[in-house]
Amino acid sequence: xxxxxSKTSSLLCGLFLAAAVPSRAGWGQAPPNWGDIKFGLVNxxxxxxxxxxxxALADGIQLGYRYVYINNGVQVKADPxxxxxxxxxxxxxxxxxxxxxxGLKSAFVIYMLQEDQGxxxxxxxxxxxxxxxxxNYFTTLKLLAEKVKGEQAVFVLExxxxxxxxQAGVDPTQAKAVVNNLGGAFSYLSDLPNTYTGMVRGMxxxxxxxxxxxxxxxxMSHWTPDSYDCPPPDIANSNxxxxxxxxxxxxxxxxRNVAFAKKLLGDGADRGDFIGVEKNGxxxxxxxxxxxNKDAFARRYFWNDQQNANWIRWCKRxxxxxxxxxxxxxxxxxSAGLANTCAPGPLSAASGLGAETGNCAFEDTFFPYFxxxxxxxxxxxxxxxxxxxxxxxxxxxxxxxxxxxxxxxGWFFRQLKEFDKARPYLGTATGLAEGKKSxxxxxxxxxxxxxxxxxxxxxxxxxxxxxxxxxxxxxxxILPQGTDWEIGLQGLESGVxxxxxxxxxxxxxxxF
Numbered sequence: 307x308x309x310x311x312s313k314t315s316s317l318l319c320g321l322f323l324a325a326a327v328p329s330r331a332g333w334g335q336a337p338p339n340w341g342d343i344k345f346g347l348v349n350x351x352x353x354x355x356x357x358x359x360x361x362a363l364a365d366g367i368q369l370g371y372r373y374v375y376i377n378n379g380v381q382v383k384a385d386p387x388x389x390x391x392x393x394x395x396x397x398x399x400x401x402x403x404x405x406x407x408x409g410l411k412s413a414f415v416i417y418m419l420q421e422d423q424g425x426x427x428x429x430x431x432x433x434x435x436x437x438x439x440x441x442n443y444f445t446t447l448k449l450l451a452e453k454v455k456g457e458q459a460v461f462v463l464e465x466x467x468x469x470x471x472x473q474a475g476v477d478p479t480q481a482k483a484v485v486n487n488l489g490g491a492f493s494y495l496s497d498l499p500n501t502y503t504g505m506v507r508g509m510x511x512x513x514x515x516x517x518x519x520x521x522x523x524x525x526m527s528h529w530t531p532d533s534y535d536c537p538p539p540d541i542a543n544s545n546x547x548x549x550x551x552x553x554x555x556x557x558x559x560x561x562r563n564v565a566f567a568k569k570l571l572g573d574g575a576d577r578g579d580f581i582g583v584e585k586n587g588x589x590x591x592x593x594x595x596x597x598x599n600k601d602a603f604a605r606r607y608f609w610n611d612q613q614n615a616n617w618i619r620w621c622k623r624x625x626x627x628x629x630x631x632x633x634x635x636x637x638x639x640x641s642a643g644l645a646n647t648c649a650p651g652p653l654s655a656a657s658g659l660g661a662e663t664g665n666c667a668f669e670d671t672f673f674p675y676f677x678x679x680x681x682x683x684x685x686x687x688x689x690x691x692x693x694x695x696x697x698x699x700x701x702x703x704x705x706x707x708x709x710x711x712x713x714x715x716g717w718f719f720r721q722l723k724e725f726d727k728a729r730p731y732l733g734t735a736t737g738l739a740e741g742k743k744s745x746x747x748x749x750x751x752x753x754x755x756x757x758x759x760x761x762x763x764x765x766x767x768x769x770x771x772x773x774x775x776x777x778x779x780x781x782x783x784i785l786p787q788g789t790d791w792e793i794g795l796q797g798l799e800s801g802v803x804x805x806x807x808x809x810x811x812x813x814x815x816x817x818f
Contacts, residue, residue: 332629336689337521337579339458342730343684345722346371346413346460347703348636348694351394351401354652354664356408361708362719363409368726371413371460372405373692376450379418380429384442386449389418395453402453413460413692414450415635416509418443419467427474430467434483434505441488444495444512451516460692461522462582462635463509468570469527471502472563478502478570498576503569507576514576524570525582525635526563528620535562546606548620549613560620564627571628580633580689583621587696589638591646591669595659607670614675615682622686634691639718640670640701648699651712662698665712670701677721684731693718753805759795760805767791772806 331337349355349372362369375390382388394401405412420429433439450461471478483505486496494515498504506524513522533544533551536558543550548559571577586593590607597604609617625632644667649657651665673693676683695701702713710716752763762771764786771791773782781803783794795803 331579331631333625333631333687336631336732339519340521340689340732342732343688344370344690346373346410346690346692347639348373348692348696350374351399351404352653355703356404358703358705358708359410360408361705362703362722365705365707365719365723366726367719367722368729369410369722370690371411371692372408373413373415373460373462373694374401375415375417376446377415377417377421379439379443379446380421380423380433383436383439384418384433384446386442386446389446391446391449395449400453402457402459406457411457411459412454413462415462416447416464417466418446419464420470422466426467426470427476430471431481434481434502437484437488440484440505441492444488444492444508447509447512448516451513451520454520455517456519457517459517459520460633461509461513461520462633462692463506463522463524463578465525465582465584465635466527468524468566469530472527472530472566476502478506478566503572506570507572507574510576510578521579523578523580523582523630523633524567525584526567526624527584528559528563528617531559531562543602543606546603549609549616550606551616553616553619556616556620557623560623561627563624567624567628578630581625581628581630582633582635583624584635585617585637585672587636587700589640589668589670589695589701591640591644592659592700595646595668609671609675611675614671614679618682618686621688625687631689632687633689634693636696637672637691637693638668638670638695638701639673639693639703639714640668641674641714641717642669642671644669644701644714649712651702652709660699664702664709666695666700666702667713667715668701673718673721677725680725680728680731689732756792758792760793761787761790762793762805764789764791767807774804774806 331340345368347359347369349359351374355372359369359372374394376394378389386392393399402412419433420426423429447461451459471481479499479501481502483500483502485498485500485504485508487500488495494511495504495508498508498511510522513520528548533540533555536555540555541552544552544555548556551559567581586607590605590609593607594600594604621632646668647658648661648663648666651663653664654661656663694703703718704710704713704716705719706716752766754761759782770784771793772780773784773793773795775781781798785792785794793805
């Protein structure tokens with residue numbers, strides 16, 4: 307991922323602020339103008355969640371986004387006069403304007419194509435081939451994008467949907483959709499194929515057409531394929547989920563997601579700005595509380611260090627394979643010691659599972675691991691997280707100045723405040739994805755891949771370049787070899803490394 311700043315590297319990056327911004331990101335660099343690691347939290351617009359986020363912002367915590375679902379599309383054929391758009395943007399409400407007034411940006415989870423209705427893959431197929439549905443769908447995207455133009459909004463396009471399509475054996479380049487023959491206001495889609503690939507490219511294009519500065523991407527799912535879909539043998543508890551499986555099964559799962567995503571996205575300008583990844587819509591403690599057996603299977607989402615590392619392995623392989631930066635989405639903010647229930651709170655006097663009270667507290671191990679292992683996520687290609695409960699009756703964020711004895715008792719915001727002290731984690735750089743590639747070389751920079759790392763013409767760099775890792779530490783071996791600098795990376799762990807050049811932007815070396 308992008309070069310975290312040490313004092314030396316931050317100064318170096320500061321010398322090149324005038325460098326051209328790349329047209330799009332690849333794995334190993336963030337999208338244009340993204341900046342450092344971003345955090346956003348789920349917030350459907352209720353005053354309670356706004357007030358808690360305001361308390362965090364007033365405390366100096368660097369929140370970037372609040373996000374909300376755009377759904378109810380299946381029920382009303384994606385009609386923006388009836389789906390979630392209609393109540394988020396009305397005579398009395400403007401979600402984007404409120405975000406801006408709070409000092410935040412808006413993010414939207416577009417979830418209309420199947421919404422877990424019936425057999426999801428069949429629902430997806432029916433809607434994709436319905437011209438009324440698809441015209442309304444693209445109209446909803448257009449209206450949303452118009453509302454957030456100039457505000458660097460994020461659009462997560464149809465999470466779960468592509469996992470269901472994978473499970474059903476769908477080929478996105480062949481599955482039918484109504485895209486290029488909608489006519490009229492949709493003539494800008496006329497060159498796209500009438501397939502799922504054309505449909506997704508049309509989503510990205512529609513967003514970018516009205517909000518060129520927005521970020522859009524699809525999400526791939528670690529819960530597909532199953533372990534038995536990959537070559538044997540399976541190890542014990544493989545049925546608990548991908549993080550419990552062997553390295554071979556983890557890589558198999560990632561590779562199959564890569565193959566599907568590459569077909570789905572294509573290789574043009576409409577492939578998006580990131581690839582999204584998730585853990586689960588509920589916290590580990592929620593699933594444990596729900597299961598009457600209270601056995602090992604009930605604790606399957608309490609990932610230990612190895613299982614969290616396995617998830618990172620999967621995400622990194624996915625990001626590298628599709629050549630996009632990685633954005634985490636809908637991941638529980640829970641921590642150890644919470645009650646694993648919803649208690650009466652500001653939104654409801656109810657209690658137990660199934661109640662949105664504003665005072666729900668459930669344990670999880672994801673972010674406790676993250677805050678102790680940030681480097682691993684940076685090296686895996688992460689640019690940020692849109693975090694929080696996927697369903698209303700799960701772990702609530704609170705702040706020391708707003709409901710400190712409720713929900714997570716302010717734990718997540720306390721961790722973020724400490725996390726912010728070590729910023730920046732990502733820095734400015736020009737990735738090799740933007741170079742003019744010719745064979746093994748990148749003509750724009752003069753770099754050529756070699757058996758030991760890279761070589762760089764000494765005529766282009768009179769003093770030895772420096773290679774640094776994601777913590778700004780100088781690594782590798784630089785030696786003069788004839789007319790070139792030999793940049794040796796042997797013996798280093800797989801990851802992203804940075805080449806600091808005199809008089810030029812730092813260069814990501816993401817393919818090592």
